[in-house]
Amino acid sequence: MxxxxxxxxxxxxxxxxxxxxxxxxxxxxxxxxxxxxxxxxxxxxxxxxxxxxxxxxxxxxxxxxxxRIKVVADESGVTVVNIVTKRHLEWAEIVQVNLRPGDPWVFLNLSDGTSLPALGIQPGLAKQRAIADARALRELAEVRSTAGGAEDRG
Missing domain, CATH: 1.20.5 (Single alpha-helices involved in coiled-coils or other helix-helix interfaces)
Known part of the structure; x- marks a missing residue:
């Protein structure tokens, strides 16, 4: 963005x-x-x-x-609702938001070294929208996870 x-x-x-x-x-x-x-x-x-x-x-x-799959971003972090799981992440836990060519959905690389699939953003039928959503989530994660990032943006 x-x-x-x-x-x-x-x-x-x-x-x-x-x-x-x-x-x-x-x-x-x-x-x-x-x-x-x-x-x-x-x-x-x-x-x-x-x-x-x-x-x-x-x-x-x-x-x-x-x-029911979705990704909800709010002030406290990101909630990932997948098919049978629901997980809330603090902004600082998200190291990287990835949507590479050929990926079925977004993957969140986490600070503990693991990766979490976020099925709520997937390029299946609306590829351009998924790319835009992934960029928006990536930008939010970058701004929210860095100290003072929100002040620098405004």
Whole structure:
């Protein structure tokens, strides 16, 4: 980001919007379709109908879990919500924000020497948006993790 591009106001949430919409729409459509089939098949017993509906609900829940991924940056740091995990990081813990060509999502290099995938920023369907989001998060991490960085920016 250049000095002409302002940092996003905090809190800011990064998430793959198209992917989220597709997953949630597919989940609801699958649930409704399986439930309709269960109710329309007259030869099914009540238990079998219930198992169809439960299966549809389970598929919908799994797709909703996939759709919940996000990265939230606020004054205290960054919260990374992946498929089954949620982790809050202080700004100082983030050493580097990486989105290299071919990466499926952003990786955060941490001060403890580990790397954390941040699935909320992924170049799948909206590559330019993911690049812009990764740059914004990188700039926020650089400004917030250095002492006095916020004063130098303003």
């Amino acid at each position: 250049s000095d002409l591009t302002p940092l996003p106001d905090l809190p800011v949430t990064f998430r793959p919007g198209h992917t989220r919409a597709i997953l949630l729409t597919a989940g609801v459509a699958i649930f409704l379709t399986i439930s309709a089939v269960a109710l329309l098949l007259e030869q099914l017993s009540p238990g079998e109908r219930l198992s169809f509906i439960f299966t549809g609900a389970l598929i919908c829940w799994v797709l909703a879990q996939l759709a």
